[in-house]
Every structure is written in structure tokens, then in C-alpha cells.
Amino acid sequence: MQMNRRTFIIGSAAVGGGLALGLRLPFGPDVARAQDGSPEVGVWVAIAPDDTVNIRVVRSEMGQGTITGLAQLVAEELECDWSRVRIEYPTPGESVKRKRAWGDFSTGGSRGIRESHEYVRKGGAAARVMLVQAAANQWKVPASECTAANSVITHAPSKRRTTYGKVAEAAARLPVPQDVALKDPKTWKLAGKPIKRLDTRDKVNGRMVYGIDLNMPGMLNAAIKACPVFGGTVKSYDAAQVSGMQGVRKVVQVGDDAVAVVADTWWQAKSALDKLPVVWDEGPNAKVSSATIAEVLKAGLDADQAFIGNQNGNAKEALGGAAKKVEAVYAYPFQNHACMEPMNITARYTPDKCEVWGPTQNGEGAFAAVLAASGLPAEKVDVYKTMLGGGFGRRGAYPNDYVTQAVLIAKQMPGTPIKLLWSREEDMLHGRYHPVMQCRLTGGLDANGNLSALHMRLSGQSILAAVRPQVVQEQKGRDPLSFQGVFESGEHAFTYDVPNLLIDHAMRNTHVPPGFWRGVNINQNAVFMECFMDELAEAAGQDALEFRRKLLGKSPRALGVLNAVAEKIGWGKPAPKGVYRGLAHLKAFNSYVAGAAEISVTDGNKVKIHRIVGATDPGYAVNPAQIERQVAGSFVYGLSALFFQECTVKDGHIEQTNFHEYNSMRIAQMPKVETVLLPTGGTVWGGIGEPTICVAAPAVLNAYYRATGKRIRSVPLKNHGIELV
Amino acid sequence: MIRLSINGKTHNVEVDPNTPLLWVIREQVGLTGTKYGCGIAQCGACTVHIDGAAVRSCSFPVSAAAGKRITTIEGLAQGKNLHKVQQAWLEHDVPQCGYCQSGMIMAVAALLKEKPKPTDADIDAAITNICRCGTFQQVREAIHAAANANAKA
Incomplete structure (x- = not known):
């Protein structure tokens, strides 16, 4: 791997694409150039004389396939040779210099493709127009007589042809057309196809460079320990006890709540840190436990004041007059992301420059953290992304997190690159946890068994109150994200048509820092709502599917995915002996998703999931093969959470320290996943990485009830003695 | 000094003999394809072959690997031919x-x-x-x- 101050290349230039980070900027004497020196044809594409096509991507690849999908969209419009495509990550520093030419870097909320498809496609189309114009100028013919395909431009009347690489220098000097027409997706040849990822080869030969793998001349390694109790601080530590240990270079305090050891190798740093005596001031939260948090949330279920997320009719009055009333209380725990690659980043600080290298889901967020921690102006700061060993929301931008820590350490050793790596234990104790939530649902049925009223009362933690307080302020205290999947409108709108409805949230924040955890609040909201729908259907004496269908008259796309999974799982037909079914659906991140599971249960507690059918209608499907992998992967992530995962709080800190206490699904437990893709088009594109995660848990819980007669209303199932086999 | 045979090459490393093999492979030898995930042999990200058998190198002291044949992901292919x-x-x-x-x-x-x-x-x-x-x-x-x-x- 080569590296210099501004750029480095990840992995080898593999067949079908390498991943180059950083562009050669600022501008040269004439045009801006890519890392390999090739000229930019518009901001999204740079083409080398040998016809290598560098496509710029600013969203982060963490396994979800976004670099491949975004490149497909650019290449579709560009009409280039896909086998010559490489990906390049512009840096946030370059983005600042060029007035955010590439738009938003944030890679979360399943937004990578759905929120940038239009401008990246236009970028590809504009480059094609410029290349064709350059060829036409050279030949002195009208551009309208030229055609482009597979990186070749042809002028049929004169039988002349040239390649993109040969005209790129001239094309780069032409103005970028602002108004370019996009193809009708029905005519796509490359986008929409199940082609292979661009980044696989280096992931099977050990060459892919993740943040943890970085090495630089003179680099030292840091291991860190923050006060296990959130909000606590460092009182004192005895550096002399470890400073003579092999390899140890320095012991430093990091902010007011952490201590780090810097050593030649990370193992030396960690070994010394384990022996470093630290006295903490645990602060006001040292007595908080899961039980005390649960009490606060329980009180919220009955609180008078709550923020309303969805309302029509008069639910409370209608519930009073209902022929039959059903009530249930559900609960969902704190959960850690547990990315396979623990948090890490490499930082180098001098008074003239502060740079960081490593995994982040939000290059601009990391850039802001470096600005704040370094105290340097934007032109003296930059961030270079590596491949991410998982993200799932954990590597978004959170205040005072790993990027900040690394810069604060590097500032104490100017000029020396410092690679900060968290141990798995540190990663478990200092997550940004899935919010804790309780929910009481009350439903009223009329004399004909129709759902006449529904009240869903959420009580628990707000993510936005902790990480985007300005949004909560704008909403007069409400966190709209708390209502994902059951909201009044928008990308997380509730799909059921209930005449008298009230969905409200008693916000009860804790000292445990919350974060965006794959799917975010749809995980608990789908369990609450979709399990309760089954409870209501049973009380009404109706089939769970039929009961839902009656409420989905105004949401044909929701009905579409629900019907699709029902048909594929064989709903209404006899299941194999001992096999039971359950289903669920939701609208999330502008996609409509549904799931249906087949399970069997032995000894009352050993659950085998045989099949799960997942359906999604994201509007458009850019890469069906990667979508199938995201659906199956989301089920693994969601079912691991359902069966095994809870972060409990004792004496103010998280109790689970590693995978032996925080398990994750293995191949033996993997059900057969069948994906149904139902893209129905339209003007709004839906997300892929997250939405389907939320249907696995309620589908399995509903099947478990049919198998055993036991309704489980809290996660994880290990707390009920239930195993996944 | 511990003598290690990794991917057919001999490496002499100055290291505390209790250091897990994983960290010697990554930090002293410089082969970073083998990953750290948990440090307690739970996740398997650090799996290498020792005399042909799969071993979780995060929980295997380097001293126990001396004189044995170690293969990492970088040594799995035969030249240009992938395994x-x-x-x-x-x-x-x-x-x-x-x-x-x-x-x-x-x-x-x-x-x-x-x-x-x-x-x-x-x-x-x-x-x-x-x-x-x-x-x-x-x-x-x-x-x-x-x-x-x-x-x-």
C-alpha cells in the first residue's frame, strides 16, 4: 500500500475496480484530476487515457453495497465500460474547497442511493454529453450525429470512432451541462441488474485495508479506557506504574473522562492499560440500573404529557365505547451495534495540519469532529476514509466519540501518527445504544370485530434529543424519529387506516447514550405494532392476514408486499406438521416491507426458524443481488437482537463486555431467506439496508405464539429461556 | 527471539512470549488480513492455520506457535491462483x-x-x-x- 499526505490507495488495483481514496487537489494548472492523474469530466467522473473510469462516491461502503450501486447508476448514464470502473472517495476537505460539489457524505438512514440517485445519474449523463461533444469537436461534426456506448464514441456517417480515454482531456475543458435528460429506468442495461460488487477480490485475499490495518511511518498505537459509568470522569491515574513496560511511550488523559496508553504496538498499549491504576469519579449516575430505568419508563406509560406522533378521530373516547378492549405492554432493551471491526481511527496533528484516516459513516461528521478537537480551521483539516468493518449506525457522527479521542491524543504527541483502537470490551461499554423503550397498546373492537380505536403509548429514550437536539427543539420537544413506522406522514408513515387513533411518546431519557442502530426505531415499533395486530386479530376471532388487509385499504403498496409474503409462505394453506407461521409488515425509509416466517418449537423453548420470506417495494431496485443480501443480512442482525441481545445497566455502566455475553447468530441458526422484490416505480425511492430488519422479529414472535400459545412481549428471548437452534 | 514460519517464510520476532499470535502476525510481521474481533476466541475473525488446522490466533500465545507451520489468509493462494x-x-x-x-x-x-x-x-x-x-x-x-x-x- 502506498500512502502520502493527501492520498493513498486501498488494496491492489483489483480486476473490476480498486478503491482509491482522495483526489489530487487542489486544482492543477488546468483541470481538476483524479488520484491517478486523470482529468475530471464533471465532478463525478474522471477518465484516464487508458479508459479507466474513476467514479466518485462520497457515501461510505460498510458492506451494504452502496459504492457498487451508486457506480452502476453513474455508469448507466455515462455509457462506459463497466469492467474499467474504479471507485474514488473524495475527502470532506476537498468537498469544503469545492462548495460541497458531491453533496451529503452521511451514510445512514438507508439514504446512500435513495437520496443521491438523481444527481449522480445526472453526473454520469453530463460527463457522457461532454465526452461526445469533445469527440464531435475534434471531428467537426454535430454531436447529435455521434453515439456513445461502452466507453466508445462513434460517428456513424463517417465511420469514425474514438474512446472516452482519448477525448477526456478535451472533454474536461468543456462546460458541464446543467440540464441533462436521464434514461427511463425501464431502459437500464447496467443499473437494475444483479451484477457483482466492485470490492470483493481484496476481501477474499486479506488485502482490503480497514482502519484497523493502517500503518504509517513512525506511527504509534493507542489503547483507551473511558469511565465505565457514562458521565463519570477521571479522578486520577498512576502512569508511573506502567510507563516502564515494554513499548510504552506515553500515558495520556483524553478529555475529562478517558485515559489512553500510547505504545509501539497496540498489544503493548492494551497490556499496559490493563495494568494502569485509574480512579474514577463516577458522577451522578453510579446508582442507575436497568431496574431503575424500567421504573421511569413504566411511569411514562401513564403520564399525562406525551408528544403526539399520529392522531385522528378520538381514540380515548372511542376506546371507552368499544365492544371489546384489548391491552398489552411491550418492552425493548438497549442494544450495542457490535460491528466486527471495533471503533478505531488514526490521527496525526501538527499546528499546521490535522488529518485522520479510518472508518466513518459520515466523512463530513468526522471532519467536524476533527475541526472541533484540533481547533484548526477547515483548510488545515481533512479526513480519509477506509473500508468499514461494519457500521450499522455506530460509525455515524456522535459527539466526543472515537474521532475526537484520537485527535485529543495526537495533539499531545504532535507530528506522530496515532492509531487509536478500542478493545472489544471498550466497544461494548461505550456504544451508542439502541434506545430503550416500553409501549402500552390499547385497542377497541366494535361489535363486528372491526378495529375502531387504537392507542399506542411509547415511553422511553429519544435518540435525537441526545444527538440532534436542534431537531427536537424545532419540533417543540417532540422527537419525530421515535414514531418511525407509525408516524403521521412521510417516509415512516403508518399504513393502517384506523378511525380513532392516537400514537404518542412520553420521552424518558437516560444517561445511557443512544444512537442510530440499523433500522433505528422501526425495530421496536414493528414488534409493538405488528405483534399487537395479531393480538387484536385473535380477540376479533379473525385471521391475522385478513384482519390486516381490512385496515390497509388506503395503502396498496403495503398490501402488495403483505400479500406477496403471504402467498410465498403459503398462508391459508396447511403448514408442514409442527411448523407454525407468522407475518408482519411496515413502511420504513420510504420502502414498504413485509416478512413471513415458518418456525417449529421443541420442548417449548427451542426455536428453529425454517424459512423467512422477505418482501420489499423500494420503488426502484438498483442491484437485486445486493438487495437479496441486504434482506438476508438484515434478518441476521434483527434476529440476533431478538434472541440474544440486551445491554443491561448496573451501577451506571453496561454489564456485557464481549460476545460471550452478547451473542450473535451463527450459520447453524440461519434460516432459509427468500426475497421478493416488488419495485413499483414512482417518484420516491426507498431505502434498502434497514427497512426489512424490522419484520423478522414480529413475524417470528407471531409464529411462536401460534406454536406455543405464549405471547412474548419483551426482547430478548433469552430472558424467557427461549433458544434459537 | 521467537522463530515463526508464516506462509512459508521464516520470521524472527522479538516479542513477549505471551503475546497472542494474532498481534504478532498483525503488528510485528505486518500481515493485516487476519483480523481482531473479540480477543477471546468467540468470533473467529482471527482464524489462521497452524499445521493445517484452524486456530483462533487471538487466544493462542506466540510461544506455542514457534516451529509450527502457520498459514494466514495472505498465504492461502498458490501464487496467483486463488484457493x-x-x-x-x-x-x-x-x-x-x-x-x-x-x-x-x-x-x-x-x-x-x-x-x-x-x-x-x-x-x-x-x-x-x-x-x-x-x-x-x-x-x-x-x-x-x-x-x-x-x-x-
Whole structure:
């Protein structure tokens, strides 16, 4: 791997694409150039004389396939040779210099493709127009007589042809057309196809460079320990006890709540840190436990004041007059992301420059953290992304997190690159946890068994109150994200048509820092709502599917995915002996998703999931093969959470320290996943990485009830003695 | 000084003999394809071969590896020819983030050496690596494909 101050290349230039980070900027004497020196044809594409096509991507690849999908969209419009495509990550520093030419870097909320498809496609189309114009100028013919395909431009009347690489220098000097027409997706040849990822080869030969793998001349390694109790601080530590240990270079305090050891190798740093005596001031939260948090949330279920997320009719009055009333209380725990690659980043600080290298889901967020921690102006700061060993929301931008820590350490050793790596234990104790939530649902049925009223009362933690307080302020205290999947409108709108409805949230924040955890609040909201729908259907004496269908008259796309999974799982037909079914659906991140599971249960507690059918209608499907992998992967992530995962709080800190206490699904437990893709088009594109995660848990819980007669209303199932086999 | 044979090359390393093999491979020898995931032999991201058998190197002291034949993901291919497991991984587009896949591939390569045609039950028993992205469906397909390539070879 080569590296210099501004750029480095990840992995080898593999067949079908390498991943180059950083562009050669600022501008040269004439045009801006890519890392390999090739000229930019518009901001999204740079083409080398040998016809290598560098496509710029600013969203982060963490396994979800976004670099491949975004490149497909650019290449579709560009009409280039896909086998010559490489990906390049512009840096946030370059983005600042060029007035955010590439738009938003944030890679979360399943937004990578759905929120940038239009401008990246236009970028590809504009480059094609410029290349064709350059060829036409050279030949002195009208551009309208030229055609482009597979990186070749042809002028049929004169039988002349040239390649993109040969005209790129001239094309780069032409103005970028602002108004370019996009193809009708029905005519796509490359986008929409199940082609292979661009980044696989280096992931099977050990060459892919993740943040943890970085090495630089003179680099030292840091291991860190923050006060296990959130909000606590460092009182004192005895550096002399470890400073003579092999390899140890320095012991430093990091902010007011952490201590780090810097050593030649990370193992030396960690070994010394384990022996470093630290006295903490645990602060006001040292007595908080899961039980005390649960009490606060329980009180919220009955609180008078709550923020309303969805309302029509008069639910409370209608519930009073209902022929039959059903009530249930559900609960969902704190959960850690547990990315396979623990948090890490490499930082180098001098008074003239502060740079960081490593995994982040939000290059601009990391850039802001470096600005704040370094105290340097934007032109003296930059961030270079590596491949991410998982993200799932954990590597978004959170205040005072790993990027900040690394810069604060590097500032104490100017000029020396410092690679900060968290141990798995540190990663478990200092997550940004899935919010804790309780929910009481009350439903009223009329004399004909129709759902006449529904009240869903959420009580628990707000993510936005902790990480985007300005949004909560704008909403007069409400966190709209708390209502994902059951909201009044928008990308997380509730799909059921209930005449008298009230969905409200008693916000009860804790000292445990919350974060965006794959799917975010749809995980608990789908369990609450979709399990309760089954409870209501049973009380009404109706089939769970039929009961839902009656409420989905105004949401044909929701009905579409629900019907699709029902048909594929064989709903209404006899299941194999001992096999039971359950289903669920939701609208999330502008996609409509549904799931249906087949399970069997032995000894009352050993659950085998045989099949799960997942359906999604994201509007458009850019890469069906990667979508199938995201659906199956989301089920693994969601079912691991359902069966095994809870972060409990004792004496103010998280109790689970590693995978032996925080398990994750293995191949033996993997059900057969069948994906149904139902893209129905339209003007709004839906997300892929997250939405389907939320249907696995309620589908399995509903099947478990049919198998055993036991309704489980809290996660994880290990707390009920239930195993996944 | 500990003498290690890694991917056919000899390395003499100055290191505390209690250091886990994983960190010697990554930090002293500089082969970073082998990953750290948990440090307690739970996740399998650090799997290497020692005398042909899969070992979780995060919990294996370097002193115990002296004089043994160590293979890491970087040494699995024969020159430019990928190992059949790597080849199957490419053909089935298995990795997502890819971080656990070095360990997964090493565990599978060791399984196929022992059981050239593993059943699903064999796979379930032998492959216990954690993959948070959830690539298991493709992993299983690719194992069977590699086993069939085995049979043909």
C-alpha cells in the first residue's frame, strides 16, 4: 500500500475496480484530476487515457453495497465500460474547497442511493454529453450525429470512432451541462441488474485495508479506557506504574473522562492499560440500573404529557365505547451495534495540519469532529476514509466519540501518527445504544370485530434529543424519529387506516447514550405494532392476514408486499406438521416491507426458524443481488437482537463486555431467506439496508405464539429461556 | 527471539512470549488480513492455520506457535491462483463488509481439508464464526461450490 499526505490507495488495483481514496487537489494548472492523474469530466467522473473510469462516491461502503450501486447508476448514464470502473472517495476537505460539489457524505438512514440517485445519474449523463461533444469537436461534426456506448464514441456517417480515454482531456475543458435528460429506468442495461460488487477480490485475499490495518511511518498505537459509568470522569491515574513496560511511550488523559496508553504496538498499549491504576469519579449516575430505568419508563406509560406522533378521530373516547378492549405492554432493551471491526481511527496533528484516516459513516461528521478537537480551521483539516468493518449506525457522527479521542491524543504527541483502537470490551461499554423503550397498546373492537380505536403509548429514550437536539427543539420537544413506522406522514408513515387513533411518546431519557442502530426505531415499533395486530386479530376471532388487509385499504403498496409474503409462505394453506407461521409488515425509509416466517418449537423453548420470506417495494431496485443480501443480512442482525441481545445497566455502566455475553447468530441458526422484490416505480425511492430488519422479529414472535400459545412481549428471548437452534 | 514460519517464510520476532499470535502476525510481521474481533476466541475473525488446522490466533500465545507451520489468509493462494474457497467466495459474491471473511475463509479451508464434501450439518458444526453482516446464506452456497470444485479437481 502506498500512502502520502493527501492520498493513498486501498488494496491492489483489483480486476473490476480498486478503491482509491482522495483526489489530487487542489486544482492543477488546468483541470481538476483524479488520484491517478486523470482529468475530471464533471465532478463525478474522471477518465484516464487508458479508459479507466474513476467514479466518485462520497457515501461510505460498510458492506451494504452502496459504492457498487451508486457506480452502476453513474455508469448507466455515462455509457462506459463497466469492467474499467474504479471507485474514488473524495475527502470532506476537498468537498469544503469545492462548495460541497458531491453533496451529503452521511451514510445512514438507508439514504446512500435513495437520496443521491438523481444527481449522480445526472453526473454520469453530463460527463457522457461532454465526452461526445469533445469527440464531435475534434471531428467537426454535430454531436447529435455521434453515439456513445461502452466507453466508445462513434460517428456513424463517417465511420469514425474514438474512446472516452482519448477525448477526456478535451472533454474536461468543456462546460458541464446543467440540464441533462436521464434514461427511463425501464431502459437500464447496467443499473437494475444483479451484477457483482466492485470490492470483493481484496476481501477474499486479506488485502482490503480497514482502519484497523493502517500503518504509517513512525506511527504509534493507542489503547483507551473511558469511565465505565457514562458521565463519570477521571479522578486520577498512576502512569508511573506502567510507563516502564515494554513499548510504552506515553500515558495520556483524553478529555475529562478517558485515559489512553500510547505504545509501539497496540498489544503493548492494551497490556499496559490493563495494568494502569485509574480512579474514577463516577458522577451522578453510579446508582442507575436497568431496574431503575424500567421504573421511569413504566411511569411514562401513564403520564399525562406525551408528544403526539399520529392522531385522528378520538381514540380515548372511542376506546371507552368499544365492544371489546384489548391491552398489552411491550418492552425493548438497549442494544450495542457490535460491528466486527471495533471503533478505531488514526490521527496525526501538527499546528499546521490535522488529518485522520479510518472508518466513518459520515466523512463530513468526522471532519467536524476533527475541526472541533484540533481547533484548526477547515483548510488545515481533512479526513480519509477506509473500508468499514461494519457500521450499522455506530460509525455515524456522535459527539466526543472515537474521532475526537484520537485527535485529543495526537495533539499531545504532535507530528506522530496515532492509531487509536478500542478493545472489544471498550466497544461494548461505550456504544451508542439502541434506545430503550416500553409501549402500552390499547385497542377497541366494535361489535363486528372491526378495529375502531387504537392507542399506542411509547415511553422511553429519544435518540435525537441526545444527538440532534436542534431537531427536537424545532419540533417543540417532540422527537419525530421515535414514531418511525407509525408516524403521521412521510417516509415512516403508518399504513393502517384506523378511525380513532392516537400514537404518542412520553420521552424518558437516560444517561445511557443512544444512537442510530440499523433500522433505528422501526425495530421496536414493528414488534409493538405488528405483534399487537395479531393480538387484536385473535380477540376479533379473525385471521391475522385478513384482519390486516381490512385496515390497509388506503395503502396498496403495503398490501402488495403483505400479500406477496403471504402467498410465498403459503398462508391459508396447511403448514408442514409442527411448523407454525407468522407475518408482519411496515413502511420504513420510504420502502414498504413485509416478512413471513415458518418456525417449529421443541420442548417449548427451542426455536428453529425454517424459512423467512422477505418482501420489499423500494420503488426502484438498483442491484437485486445486493438487495437479496441486504434482506438476508438484515434478518441476521434483527434476529440476533431478538434472541440474544440486551445491554443491561448496573451501577451506571453496561454489564456485557464481549460476545460471550452478547451473542450473535451463527450459520447453524440461519434460516432459509427468500426475497421478493416488488419495485413499483414512482417518484420516491426507498431505502434498502434497514427497512426489512424490522419484520423478522414480529413475524417470528407471531409464529411462536401460534406454536406455543405464549405471547412474548419483551426482547430478548433469552430472558424467557427461549433458544434459537 | 521467537522463530515463526508464516506462509512459508521464516520470521524472527522479538516479542513477549505471551503475546497472542494474532498481534504478532498483525503488528510485528505486518500481515493485516487476519483480523481482531473479540480477543477471546468467540468470533473467529482471527482464524489462521497452524499445521493445517484452524486456530483462533487471538487466544493462542506466540510461544506455542514457534516451529509450527502457520498459514494466514495472505498465504492461502498458490501464487496467483486463488484457493478454491477464495474462488468460490468470488463467484458467489460472499463478503459484505468483509471484515470477518478472512477468518471465515480460513475456517472453511480447514474444514474442506478434513471433510472434502461436508454436509450442511458438518458446516453447522464446524463453522461457528460470527458475521454481523449476515452473509451465511452465501457462505453455505460457496462452501458447497468449493467442495464440488474439490470433487472435480
